[in-house]
Structure formats: structure tokens, C-alpha cells
Amino acid sequence: MSADYDLLIIGGGINGAGIARDAAGRGAKVLLVEKDDLASHTSSASTKLVHGGLRYLEHFEFRLVRESLIERERLLKIAPHIIWPLRFVLPHDKGLRPKWMLRLGLFLYDNLGGRKLLPPTRTVDLRQLPHAEILEDRLIKGFEYSDCWVEDARLVVLNAMDARERGAEIRTRTECTGLLRGDTHWTAMLHGEQGDARVTARIVINAAGPWVDGVLDNAIPGIKHQNLRLVKGSHLVFPKLYEGRHAYIFQNKDNRIVFAIPYEHDFTLVGTTDALFTGDPDKVEISSEEARYICDAINEYLSVDVTPEQAIWSYSGVRPLYEDNSGNNSTVTRDYVFELDDKDGAPPILSIFGGKITTYRKLAEHALEKIGGFEDRSWTADACLPGGDIDPARFDSFFAEKMAQYPWFDPEGVRRLLRAYGTRIDRIIGSAADAGDLGQHFGATLYEAELQYLVEEEFAASAEDVLWRRSKLGLHIDAEGQERVADWFSART
Template sequence: MAEPITYDLLIVGGGINGAGIARDAAGRGLSVLLVEQDDLASHTSSASTKLIHGGLRYLEYGEFRLVREALIERERLWRMAPHIIWPLRFVLPQTQSPRPAWIVRLGLFLYDHLGGREELPGTNTIELRETVYGNGLKDAKGKAFVYSDCWVEDSRMVVLNARDAAEHGAAIRTRTTLIDARRDGAGWTATIEGERGRETVRARALVNAAGPWVADVIGRTGANRSERGVRLVKGSHLVVPKLYDGDHAFMLQNPDRRIVFALPYEGKYTLIGTTDEPWEGAPAKAQISESETDYLLDTANRYFTHALTRADVAWSYAGIRPLYDDQAGSASAVTRDYVLDLDAGEGRAPMLSIFGGKITTYRKLAEHALAELSPFFAQAGAAWTAGATLPGGDMDDFERFLAHLTQDHPDVAPALLRRLARAYGTRVSRILDGGLGEDLGGGLTSAEVDYLVAQEWARTAEDVLYRRSKLGLHVPDGTEARLTAYLSAG
């Protein structure tokens, strides 16, 4: 029997934190194996509100360190991936605000200045009736504040980090489960099971980035040791027909002081979310509850002229956020900051467990994770990701890039070309140059699917239609069946 392969790092979890750590570590010259029990970003990391933001509401809870770090990362990530991240203006009406206007304006002043904002426009105070920002609102009078954050295609952010990790030498194994792991001298011996069957691998360090399953993975190591706790909080979202005209978003304040976002989504929809509902029991695939649906519909109906009912819901999704348990009284008040728990000692192979975190701070979290692990790897290189673009992100300006692409491909429909450019950036030529091939429905072509299988670990119709893209909201009936048949034939 062949000796097990030995890696520097075995990373458990293919969400944004696991993929980000894999990218950072592989770029420093460490050998990395990442295992994910399902598809990349198949749980929490594809169920976000799709924002790169500092977290304005976190200022109420005194989370100044987290907000500052997130605000600094906001523009840095935009520069790293301008194809999947772009600026968005947020309208914060004061017409139904439970907070005095001066408190909100003070928070926005801090938000503008705490993180060294460079390119994003600052906050403006407006009268709703005098601008397009009042479009669609029931009460289009009174004062509102307009501030900046960024949008992100969250599941694509995960995949691009995994892609970059692989191109730096990391092995990415989806649909592969960690069965168990035991310390064996100065390293770990682990059993994994996936498409290749059951295997034994060895690693010098174990990184537990399993998100909601972080405590479960600790149990599978036999360690059962951590002073840190995880608190599971479900966040759910609705997708409904477009509620207003414009490319701006709304931050809506509710009487219970919680906030809900309404965001332009996929051209003809509005995304509404999120909720904060405690999750009891073992982590699993989450779905929106009736009470969450009612809460989000009630919020939208409080603000917008178009009255929504359950029949208007085009799609919903939910995810379980694995927050660090800071013993806060309510789910909304639980910290969104992250905690890194290093279990190591004299002669003990290290295990680093990740508690909490948010997509905006994933890159910085990865840097901190490598700082914790660096004493065990003298050969590791220096931090490098701060100025490095993600795959497809090497462009100065997206619209200028798209204009050149349109000139080069006049035979491709403009709407399709824009979608492909947004998804793949400068790597779109790898799909376009050989011809698009068969149209499987709604502009999804065999060339794109082949790329997703070969380069982005897509295996099922759901991977393609709802994580690598959101084409599931647009394609005609029959596309999913044709896609499933195409994938099976391949």
C-alpha cells in the first residue's frame, strides 16, 4: 500500500474562509489540501446579502475594530475583483426611523472616515421628494441619507479564491468528507471520503474552517477541546419582482430597530433580507420559515407602494451563520467578528479552528490565520494577497473592458456578453474564443458549462444555475433537465 500523501495544511471547509486560507497558504509555498463535504460555497457563503460592507449597524454594538477592518477591506476587494464586485449607493430613509436623524448621521460620519475611504463617494443628505431615490416608496417625503458600500457575487468570490489556490498548487476536493483525524506525532493522520473512495492523508497542521460544522469537526479529531463556542443564527432572504426603478439599494429600519436591505437583483428582481433567527440543533441545509417570510414581506410593505404577498416570492434562500458565541442576548446582537482558536503545544500538531467571520473580512482573516500558523512553517513566504487580483480581475475598469470585448465579439448578444464578462472577467476569452457551442437554454451554452466543470468544480445543475450563476431565475423550463443530461453525458 502506498504511503499517504503528506500536506502542510489540511483545510476542512470550502466556504469563503476555507478557500481564502487555501489561497493565501498556497501562495506562500505551503502544500495544501482543501476538502469540502458538498459543493464550494454550498451553505453559508452563498446565502449572504451579497454585500462587501463595513457593517453600519455594528457601530451600535461598539464593533469599531471589525467595522474599521471591513471598511479597509471593502475597497481593497473591489480592486481585486472588479468584475464580481461593484459600488452600490444605499438610501436610508428617516421617514420611519426609530433612531434620531442626528444619531444616524453621526454613525455615517464615522462610517465614512473610520476605514480610510478613497474612491467610494461619501454620505449625502437628501430630500426624498426631490430625487429619484423616492421612487417606489410609500412615503416619498422627508429626509434620507445616501451612503456607499459594494455588491459582491458571493459564491463566485469563493470559487475564484479556490481557483487561485489551485493555480498556486493547492488540491481542492469537493464532495469529500473528513471522517476523522488523529494526532500522530508532530502531524495529523486523517481519513477522508469522496468521489475517489476512502483515503488516508497526512498533514502537518489542520485548519477547521467548517463554518456551522466547526464544533462537529473538533469532535471528529477526538480533541473536544475549545474554550470557544459557536452560535448558529439563520439568515433568510426573499427575491420578488422589482419594487422600484434605479440601481440603488435601501436600508430599511424597522420598529424593532432591526434593519432589512432591499437591493436590485438580477435585473428584474428585488432582493430583501436578512433575518436573524436562532438555529437550534445540528447544522443542516436551511430554509426560510413562515415567520421570516412574513417579517420580510411586512417590512417591504411598510416602505414600498407595491403590496407584496407570498404569491410574489420568486425565490428564497437561507443560510446558517456560524457566529462566535459572545453570550449576547439576541441573535441580532451577536458579534460578527471572528475568533481564531489555535490548539497546539509542545510536540502537538496544530489545529486552528475558525469561529465567526463575514465575507468582507475573509482575506484579512486568512492573513491572521497564516500568522497563527507561521511559527510551525519556517519555509512559508510573506503575506501577499493584499495587492493580488483574483482570477479574471486584472482590469482597470469593467465598463472599458466590456466595451473592448464588445468590439471583439460583435456576434455575441450584448446582454450575454455582459453577463459572461461579469462572471469571468478577463478569463471570459477562455469561453468565447472556441465558440459558444450548444445553447442549453436562456443563454447557457455548452462552452460555459465545460469551463465550469473543468475549472470551477461544477458537477450538478444546481452548482451551475444557482452558485456559479443565478441563471436558475431566468432560464426557460426544460433547461435544468437538458443541463443535467449534458453533465451526465460528459
């Protein structure tokens, strides 16, 4: 009997979605299951950067940094609507890393990955505006370099959308509750909102993130799997702490770094932490110690101090890092590791440990190479994600074209929609002649037409899916408006 699917992918984070897209594009029959919403855990709780990992150079992870830098520009090309360049300012602080070390690290950073699209590093005088009004007087020199910003949860969703458009089946809010290995295929027990089901697959991809060891326990009973070190990263969001489009990267005395990044126009995002986590990954939140740590770190640099009480929002996620027995959470490798179990010709299960958003596409290629048996065709490096068929250098021109097409729409609303949906903005606004044609208005620039699109095309099923993952409109819409979004979803059931 032939199996229902070639691949059963467990986990709807960035790794699972990326593998589903790549495999579907090679003609594989793919089912992806996610127990919650797409990107509802680690993949929506990042610092939201597509970056090479400047600090990884200190740990001699040159291969990871090079791969990440190459992928940074590839992702910018295939998703320029949700990924865009960002300049980072790294102040030199006497007593921490010396200037020569910073210069050397940034020289390698500029050249390891064959940088083409992004501007190079330059030295900056921190006594000049705008830095003079933002940073403490003792800071004189710094370095400015390039990385990229990414809407992390949207990156996951767009990969899942593209996978579906290429033939994959995506089932959210569907948990794999059991795995039974047969002679030629796996049988998986699934539990979802529509009830229980059984499916068969030739191969299982275990991309369950913080739950990857639990899936292994299910699939291969009798062996205790302890491959992960769970490390919590938390962030605080403040009302805008400084003017300007640049971000800061601040060194800490504990050799870690903390970012301060312009966020959602009106805010500043600050983080992250590295705290060992031993609890339930479904229930992760910032601790008072982490909040104090973040504030203490940036107060070493900012001219005006902040307190945890000034933060208007926080979020936390658990990084499922491969346990390499490093003595420090900050030095545990961020590289990805595969474990393939296919002994004696048994149906294989490939488990994925670690990884980072920047290298998800390459991870997917390597995963398919690892299990073999699929069309040997690497195609994702140049194929745009949905809505991403825009020249990165022409985004402002594209915005001007859409403003001319929709002159009645709020300009910031058009820009937000373009940054979220790219060339698919027309599927939302369509032939509307004014805002009234877009249906109910929920606040900010959110209208019913967008909710309808998110349900039909992007797997959204709740107000939280929309307000805190597919967008961050929860920061801009008041409690009454958010309640009306929730009511809109309730009325659909």
C-alpha cells in the same frame, strides 16, 4: 516520516478557500476538502455585500468596521468583475434612530476606513424622483452612502481556483470523516466520490462553518465543544419592486435592518433575518414567520405592499457565529475568533468561528500568523483574483472592447460573462465566430462552452453548481432548459 501536506483545510467556504489561496502563495503544500460543492452553504447564502457593517457601529465594534471598510476597497481592486459599487439609500423614519445619530454613524463610516474609490454620503430628498414613486409619502429625508455588491459564491470559487493555480489541491465532495493526532502530524480519513483515502498533514485548519464544533469533537474526543451560535438568515427574491440601480436599507422597530437590492436585472432581493437555528445545517430553509417578517419590514417603507406569495425564490443560510452569550441574535459579534489547540507541542488544529465575507482575506492572513511557520509574506492585498485584472474605473470601456470583439453575441450575455469571468471571458468564447460555435444552447445566454469551462476550471459537477452558485441563471432559464443542463452533466458520468 514527513507529512503529505503542510496544511489540511476542512471546509470549502470563503474562509477555507481564502486560507488555501494565501498559504499556497507562500509555498505551503495545501489540501482543502469540502464535503459538498464549494460555497454550497453559508458562503452562498449571504446578502451578497462587501460592506463595513454600518449597524455594527451601534455595538461599538469599531475595529471590525474599520478593518471591513479597508478590506472593502482592497477587494474591489482585486476582483472588480464580481465586486462593484452600490449606492444605498437610508430613509429617516421618525420615532426610530434620530437624524443626528444617522449622520454621525455615516460620518464615521465615510472616514474610518480611509475611503478612496467610493463616493461619500449625501443627503437625499425622498419627495423627489425616483424615491417619491417608490416610498411612502411620510418619508421626507434620507441619506445615500456607498458599499459594494459581491457575487459571493464566485468569490469562493475564484479563491479556490487561484489556490489551485498556486499549487494547492482542492477536493470537493470529499468529507473528512476522522482525524487522528500523532506525535508530529495528523492522519485524516477522507471519504469522497472516488472512495476512501488517508492523508497526513502537519496542521489542520478547521474552517467547517456550521460544522466546526463537530470537527473538533472528531479531532479532540472526550470534550464537548459548544462554541457556536447558529443564526439563520433568510432572503426573498421578488419580481423587480422598483426601477433604479440603488439599494435601500430600512430600519426596523426591533432595531434590525432589512435591505432591498436590485438583483439579476429583473428582480429585487430582500433580507435578511436573524433566527436562532438548532436543526441540521444541511437542511435549512425559510420559515413562514421569516417570510412574513421580511414583507412586514419592507411594507413599512414601500408605497406598494408585497406578500410572501409574490416571492419567486427564497434562500437561507446558517451563520456560524462565535457564542459570546449575547442576549440578542442581532448583537452577537460578527467578528472572527480563533481557537488554537497545540498543547505540549502536539500537531496544531486551528478552528475558526464567525467571520464575514468582507474580512475573509484579512482573516486568512491572521490565521497563518496564528499558526506560524510559513513564509512571512503578505501578498493577497494586491494580487488580483482570476479574471480580475481590470481597472474598476474602466469596466464600461472593457465591455465596449469585448462587444467590438464579439459583435454577434447578445450584449447582455457579454456583460454577464464579463461580470462573472472578467478577462477570462476569452477562455469561454475563444475563437468562436457566432453563437453556433459555442455548442448547445440551454436558454438565456448559457451555452455548452461555458459549462465546459466551469467543469474544467471551476470545479462544477452538477446543474445546481452552475445554475445556483456559479451563476443565478436558474432565475432566467425555464424548467426545460434547466433539465437539459442536468442531462448534460448526467451524460458526462
